[in-house]
Amino acid sequence: MTEATRRNPTRVVVIGGSIAGMLAAAAVKDHADSVEIIEAHELPEGPEPRTGVPQAVHIHFLHAGGAEAIESLLPGTTDQLLAAGANRIPMTTNMVIYSPEGWYRRWQRPTHFMISASRDLTDSIVREQVLKDPRVSVRTNTKAVALRGDHRTVTGVRIHTADGTQAVLDADLVIDASGRATRTPQWLAELGITGLAEKRIDSGLVYASRFYRAPVPTRDWPMVGVQADPGLPQPGKAGGILPIEGDRWHVSLMGAPGGQPPREAGAFEAFARTLRHPVLADLLALAEPLTDVSVTHSTANRRYFYERLKHWPKGLVVLGDSVASFNPVYAQGISVAAQGALALRGVLASGLAHGLARRAQQAIARPVNTAWTLAVGQDIHFPTTTGASPNLADRLLHRYVSRLSRTATGSFHAATALTDVLALQAPPTSLVKPRVLLTALAGPLRPQLEQPQFTPAERRLLDSLHKHAASPQ
Known part of the structure; x- marks a missing residue:
């Protein structure tokens, strides 16, 4: 903000005490005299469940692009997460992933990372x-x-307020970070601002998750995942095991209509065995369940295109899930909110007051564009998806990305190019650079793996656990 706007105390009000709201406060605190966060519920003191975050029971991780944005906003956060038991997972070195095109290799030259932890801890x-x-x-x-x-x-x-009191909070800047329940579209209409475009694309995916006591130390243990294949005639199914703090595995299973995961605890592991590969079920047979199964049906991709409005009021910014929410299978929400908050800080730091809110909204849209392209570009190819269908260009691009993904199973360069984008550190357009195109054309340089690639030490540990489980008690 300019000196002219700082003659009086500048006040910012953030709607929502979610992680997006907290990151929004972090983005603006150095440019304001006060920041007040308005939260509809109580906030826990420590890493406990927060009311109004049903998705917290499902696996979460920070992509490198999101972790770096948070670190820029709040230096030292990564170290605190790791000290509290979170894991820094090198990609693809500590990832055992079965893609529709085959098993990805665990290249020993890590180029990216992710931070795995429970949502409550983060x-x-x-x-x-x-x-x-x-x-x-x-x-x-x-x-x-x-x-x-x-x-x-x-x-x-x-x-x-909870006691029925009504009041008005004046602010020089209001930031809506209230999430999927945002009312900004209605509020804008009440102010006479109309024409807001919205898209909703829903694959129908259902999530079922629970926590397990891991049978192995989780530090340096790989993330394990089986992805859905939209090209198969049966409903898409997927799942993942994420090592988190407290020597626990956080496990989520997903299924599209006609193949949805069950709520019953006794059927959870049986469903895992119906995925494209039984690796998750084999691992869960060695682990101890700690919780019941939590299920959610709210997995649609939904976006408001605020940046396209012809008129945008001064003093208002929308951030995080209030702008766009994504199918959680892609784990993009927190990272995109963090990148949006970082973009907001950049606009504030420019010192240009004129058109600040509009410029901030346009800057926030850029990381949203990347995540939206990735999520929707995959989801539209499932036969159960509503809200959009792939056109010829979508199908051609999907064929190209599938070829690049198959190449990545045996090419370090292809794997790195894909990971650049999936880690939210490069735009999808980077996948059509000449060098990447030539790599995809050449195809994989190594033969495809026939089974999940555990290290010799991991394999010995798993074999010993299997033998112990099979021996008479």
Whole structure:
């Protein structure tokens, strides 16, 4: 913000105490005198479940692009996560992934990474980092019910508290980070701003998840996943095991309509055996379940194209799931919110007050574009998907990416090019650079793997566990 706008104390109100809301506060705190977060529920003190985050029971990880954005906003966060038991997983060195095109190799030259932890742990550490700044405060058990202002300028929000009290909070900048339940489209209409475009593309995927006591130390243990193949005639099924803090495995199984995972605990592992490969079921047979099964049906990709509106009011920014939410199978939500918050900080740091809110919204749209292209570009090819169908260009691109993915099973360069994009560190357009095109044309340089690639040490440990499980007790 310019010096002209700082003659009076600048106040920012953030709607939503989610991780997106916390990262939004981190992005603006150095450019404001006060930041107040409005949260509809209580916030836990530590790594405990937070009301209003049903997706927390399903596997989460931070892509490299998201982890780096959070680290830029909140230096030291990665070290705190690792100290609390999170895992830094080198890609593809510690990943056992069965793609539709075959097993990816575990190349010993890691080029990227991901951070694996429970959502509760990630939330708590980010929240602690943000709230230790005296400029940031939280008003819990409070709902934002309307924007104040007009179609030219948003000047604050109207709130309701748990005891029924109503009040108005004035603000120089309002940030909506309330998530999938956002009411900004309705609020804009009430201000006379119409024409907002929206897309909703739903593969119908259902998630079922539970936590297990891992039979092995989880530090340096690989992530294991079986991906769905949209080219098969049966409903798509997928699953993953993520090593997290507390020597636990976080396990999620997914299935499209006609092949949805069960809610019953006794049928969870049996469903895992129906995936394209039984590796998950074989591993779960060695582990101890710690929780019941949690199921969710809210997996649609949904996006509001705020950046396309002809008019955008001063004093309003929308961030995180309030802009776009993605099929959670791609684990993009937190990373995209972090990159959006980082983009917001960059716009604020420019010092140009004119058109700040519109420029911020356009900057936030850029990481959303990448994630949207990846998620929708995959989901539209499942026969159960509603909201969009692949056209000729989509089918040709899908064939090319499938060829590149098959090449990646035996080509380090192809694997690196794909991982650049999947880690949210490069745009999808990077996959059609001349060198990548030539790599895809050449095909894999090594023969395909016939089975999951565990290291000799991992294989010995698993063999010993299998022998122990088979021996008479």
